[in-house]
Amino acid sequence: MATSIALARKWRPKSFKEMVGQEHVVRALNNAIESGRLHHAYLFTGTRGVGKTTLARILAKCFNCETGLTATPCGHCESCQSIDRGRNPDLIEVDAATNTRVEEMRELLDNAQYMPVAARYKVYIIDEVHMLSRSAFNSMLKTLEEPPEHVKFILATTDPQKVPITVLSRCLQFNLKQMRPDQIAVHLSHILKEEQIVYEDNALTLIGRASQGSMRDSLSLLDQAIAYGSSEVKEEQVANMLGVISEDYLYQILDALSQQDAYNLVAIAQSMADRSVSFVQALEDLARLIHDVTLLKATKKAQDALGLSDALLPLTEFWDAQTLQLLYQIAIQARQDMYLAPDELSGFRMALLRMLAFTQKDVVLSQSQELKSESSKKKQLNEPVLNNNSLPPEKNPHIPPSLANWPELVTRLSGAGMAYELSRHCQLKNFAAGHLHLTIDPSQKTLLPYQDRLQSALESILDMDIKLTIELIKDEGETPAQLEEKKEQAALQEAKYSIEQDPLVRTLLDEFGGKLIESSIKPIKND
Ligand SMILES: Nc1ncnc2c1ncn2[C@@H]1O[C@H](COP(=O)(O)OP(=O)(O)OP(=O)(O)O)[C@@H](O)[C@H]1O
Numbered sequence: 001m002a003t004s005i006a007l008a009r010k011w012r013p014k015s016f017k018e019m020v021g022q023e024h025v026v027r028a029l030n031n032a033i034e035s036g037r038l039h040h041a042y043l044f045t046g047t048r049g050v051g052k053t054t055l056a057r058i059l060a061k062c063f064n065c066e067t068g069l070t071a072t073p074c075g076h077c078e079s080c081q082s083i084d085r086g087r088n089p090d091l092i093e094v095d096a097a098t099n100t101r102v103e104e105m106r107e108l109l110d111n112a113q114y115m116p117v118a119a120r121y122k123v124y125i126i127d128e129v130h131m132l133s134r135s136a137f138n139s140m141l142k143t144l145e146e147p148p149e150h151v152k153f154i155l156a157t158t159d160p161q162k163v164p165i166t167v168l169s170r171c172l173q174f175n176l177k178q179m180r181p182d183q184i185a186v187h188l189s190h191i192l193k194e195e196q197i198v199y200e201d202n203a204l205t206l207i208g209r210a211s212q213g214s215m216r217d218s219l220s221l222l223d224q225a226i227a228y229g230s231s232e233v234k235e236e237q238v239a240n241m242l243g244v245i246s247e248d249y250l251y252q253i254l255d256a257l258s259q260q261d262a263y264n265l266v267a268i269a270q271s272m273a274d275r276s277v278s279f280v281q282a283l284e285d286l287a288r289l290i291h292d293v294t295l296l297k298a299t300k301k302a303q304d305a306l307g308l309s310d311a312l313l314p315l316t317e318f319w320d321a322q323t324l325q326l327l328y329q330i331a332i333q334a335r336q337d338m339y340l341a342p343d344e345l346s347g348f349r350m351a352l353l354r355m356l357a358f359t360q361k362d363v364v365l366s367q368s369q370e371l372k373s374e375s376s377k378k379k380q381l382n383e384p385v386l387n388n389n390s391l392p393p394e395k396n397p398h399i400p401p402s403l404a405n406w407p408e409l410v411t412r413l414s415g416a417g418m419a420y421e422l423s424r425h426c427q428l429k430n431f432a433a434g435h436l437h438l439t440i441d442p443s444q445k446t447l448l449p450y451q452d453r454l455q456s457a458l459e460s461i462l463d464m465d466i467k468l469t470i471e472l473i474k475d476e477g478e479t480p481a482q483l484e485e486k487k488e489q490a491a492l493q494e495a496k497y498s499i500e501q502d503p504l505v506r507t508l509l510d511e512f513g514g515k516l517i518e519s520s521i522k523p524i525k526n527d
């Protein structure tokens with residue numbers, strides 16, 4: 001097999017030129033070295049696998065290359081080679097994550113006073129420096145305050161917040177950026193070509209996304225993918241390996257939607273089920289794809305900046321921005337409500353059919369024609385477009401029927417003043433053995449003093465004793481207050497749409513150059 005050692009190690013950049021990204025850091029270091037302006041302490045910060053240790057080693061070579069101080073170390077001299085091999089007597093690498101003891105640190109730093117063995121500088125690379133104990137920091141600080149001429153410190157950390165300010169202030173600090181998925185994909189494709197391994201571009205896109213900004217993670221995923229696909233890197237296998245959904249499916253879905261092909265939509269869902277994909281993941285990926293299409297439609301500039309594929313371009317033509325918002329909403333809502341669905345396939349299929357229902361031109365048209373008859377007007381406009389939050393959560397056995405529909409119960413509290421306000425901003429988490437567990441977003445915590453009142457109000461409505469707990473949790477689902485706002489928005493969208501589609505309005509707009517004043521459109525409310 002072509003790769004016997006881990007790719008991340010084999011492909012660690014040996015020069016600034018080989019680094020992917022981090023141009024801002026590379027440029028600054030280059031200039032400083034070329035002009036001979038050296039600091040005695042550098043600090044590289046950034047999340048894992050973005051090149052901190054790699055840069056530290058390259059910088060050490062710059063300091064000590066036998067060709068002289070240089071931003072382009074030769075890579076051949078004894079100094080460069082032994083640094084690359086990890087065996088250079090003048091490069092002391094400490095991993096603070098494993099070496100946090102003061103005595104060890106002190107011993108290491110005591111040695112700083114001695115001259116380097118062979119090179120110009122004695123270079124200390126202290127990785128994960130935030131892990132040093134306080135006393136170890138203090139002992140390092142002494143050396144940092146009066147560093148001998150022949151000593152250079154290169155510190156690296158994923159967590160600069162934990163590094164004492166006294167240390168930070170003595171370092172020249174560089175913040176490394178996370179790798180973008182497209183940067184990762186390009187780098188991986190370069191490596192695979194060199195390794196003569198067959199691959200599909202889409203497979204690399206998937207790995208690029210899954211690596212969450214870490215080049216190292218992307219390379220270990222690539223190692224796995226090569227093993228998994230017996231020396232080939234194919235989209236479908238990588239998708240399987242990562243538990244993600246091949247983009248093909250997602251494009252097929254949007255394509256079928258654009259053609260309003262219900263039969264095909266159902267067939268695609270079925271074939272996904274046959275491959276036992278995770279439908280929760282599929283909804284997430286679909287939401288991401290719709291997001292990308294929406295973004296691209298809003299600004300074509302996003303394409304390069306975010307590395308969006310050309311394949312998205314045709315999709316921006318099918319739907320208007322509002323419909324895309326709706327599709328996105330349906331995807332994330334269905335994902336959130338998956339636990340309520342009879343099974344994952346049904347939940348997914350319903351989401352697709354719902355998307356279809358909201359994009360079907362004739363359906364929408366016939367609805368809006370119906371709207372013109374007085375009798376159906378009110379009914380239509382007041383039917384919320386997205387009211388799946390009020391689906392009865394029968395699936396949760398701990399919630400008794402009277403509590404099953406929390407938003408509905410909340411409306412019954414509407415006479416309860418501040419207790420009602422509090423309830424409107426809460427979500428139902430659980431109800432078991434008389435214990436009602438609600439959650440509230442921390443931004444609404446000023447309502448918490450009304451908890452006792454809410455408890456009594458609920459007790460009298462439900463006619464039972466309850467123990468009420470309200471937990472502060474960052475908002476994830478939807479509170480009755482948000483739901484109400486959303487219903488209003490949806491009704492407004494519907495109203496706008498039906499007005500725009502009204503033949504009379506159309507004629508006014510098209511033939512007489514009329515303009516719709518959007519802010520004047522209001523949904524008709526029931527009394
Ligand atoms: N900017 C980059 N360009 C090319 N390869 C990179 C880059 N960053 C990381 N790598 C790859 O990832 C591997 C790990 O990188 P490195 O050890 O420099 O990461 P790090 O930022 O020190 O991560 P950690 O915080 O986990 O120590 C390298 O051997 C290299 O293969």
Ligand SMILES: [Mg+2]
Nearest residue numbers: 052053127156
């Ligand atoms: Mg490192």
Ligand SMILES: [Zn+2]
Nearest residue numbers: 065074077080
């Ligand atoms: Zn050299």
